[in-house]
Amino acid sequence: MGGRGGRYVPLVGRWGFLARNHALDAVTVLLTITSVLELMIGGDAPTAPEMSLGLEAVALVAMVLPLFVRRRFPFGAPAAYWLLAAAISLADGPLIPSVNSVFVLGMAAAFLLGNVRDPRKGRIGLVLVLACMVVVISNLPGHTISQLVFTPLPFAISWLAGSILQERVLQAEAAEDRAARAEKERDMVARVAVAEERARVARELHDIVAHAISVMVLQVGAVRHGLPAGMADQSDALRGVERVGRTALTEMRRLLAAMRPEGEAPELEPQPGLDNLNALIAEIGRAGLPASLEVRGERVPLPQTLDLFAYRIAQEGLTNVLKHAQAHQAALTLDYQPGALEIEVRDDGVGASASDGFGRGLVGVRERVKIYGGEMSAGPAGSGGFVLTARLPIGPDQP
Template structure:
């Protein structure tokens, strides 16, 4: 069905024109005429060529339909009864009028209207049986066809403009999503820098302390530890340079330590101060989390509560922390009446998704069956 529809859209009118040309040929070759047979055949050929020329309308959108009308006027001057009274030629005339009204170039479309009206008036006047009313009715009829084409073109332009706006909006949304992902990854990298830098600093200090405890005669071990200590300091220097490269111009240094789940209570206190009554539920026995994972767990909870404040239209939310032997599950849920999945730009879950993917976890977000919205994220605690 899809292929048939595409074929009809592309070639349906061409098939109609071929049928009309065949009908006109049969009518003209069998009609009684006062002229000789050669002239009748020439007239029939001229009409058939005029009709079939419309199949080339895409190559010359103005010349072909306008030429069909001008040819009709010329043929009516040769034989006044050749054009009138044939349904197939009336349909061809209407198709040509609609095509002229549907032209992209508005000046050509207006010129096409003049061609249609003048040619239709000529054909009507050359009809031996015409009445005074035909001189107004027939041009007006085909002018109405031109107006139909004109209206169709305006509607098509509106549709195309709407599609272009939708495409631009989609492109902008994708670009904003990519920017949001890049910014969130940079933020995660800066947070992990602090975690790694702290660990490397501890290692450097312990190596230095161990080197000073070694006896002076153990020069080989002292030199090896000195090399490790220097390599650690060089690594810290390069990490600071990398952090400066990721920081936006003019962005201040973040001197506060990175938060973890130990700061959840303080986070909930600030949320309550903002007007959102929040309860914390801890399930299972709490375990020590790796520093990077603890920071991500805090940020996920923070983002979930921020979305509740912005979008859920409620004054109550719950935070659930579920500890197990192989993972930590976070859940932020509310009883509001609006989804809390976005931040207004459609990127409210970008940071959560990036953080969860960083640790090979999983997340779900959606409406609850009992009402409200729930955000769930699971962070594995295994070696992976």
């Protein structure tokens, strides 16, 4: 039974594809057959066509054939239908008006001309439909002025329906293109923001590493100067360490200069840490957002890099609330847990976004948490507002 069902699903899909893509072909064939039957049945009527039944059938089939290549010639195929209809009416005036099935096919051909993608061709198609219809009516014996005026109207309405549908399709495609371009632009700007943030993080890390190397060089120099005169070999070894350290420090400064954006002055102030949070809270308050700080657990000394990263995460979270959340207050919580430091920024606003529209919002937080192998979450709080949580590992297992 499973195998039978497996064959059934592709079969249904195949029939659905055929129905979507060849429904008009099937209807065209059916209407063509119907038109030939109409000619056979009404051959003795006073308004019957003048040509023989065989020539009439050949003429109708020749007129309908272009519709089967409409996918390859979206304008030429329905246009050929109408041109052939006008030409046939010149040879046999009553033929086209006497066959009701041809009326339906003419409506379909007019719809196809209105549905072409090129608006200029579409307008030409409307003129062609109306002109050919006037030719067909003019060749009908005993035609009236009202027939010349009102008979083309259904075909013009059919053309209008095709034109409206095509315009909707073009608008939908344009909207999709704009959305796709906007998505690409967001991705590109987000990548640039990530690169800039990584460069900023790298500059901060290099500052810390450069400071550490400076301290090491100074300590080695102090030890070397304190050695007795009889330890010349050890003094030379320490002098070599000093020389390598100073060279590394020089190269580090050059690297920092290369990473610094053009025109940006070097930062002379020391890097901030969690001890600066009270000043940050006060600064945020002066900017118009009352904020509070709560520290849970027992504070432990942190490595300088982790201390800096924790401060930057808190700073970015509060700044994000200030810019985007429309909040009345914010709360910053530091939770010292066994083996981890958890930082939470919560507000009572409408919900700050994880992005400011340019892909920058919480990029810095995400990059710093990733460097330290931590975890981050940001989103609407259950009680309203927005909450940012970052968990950084501390202790012997941290990166």
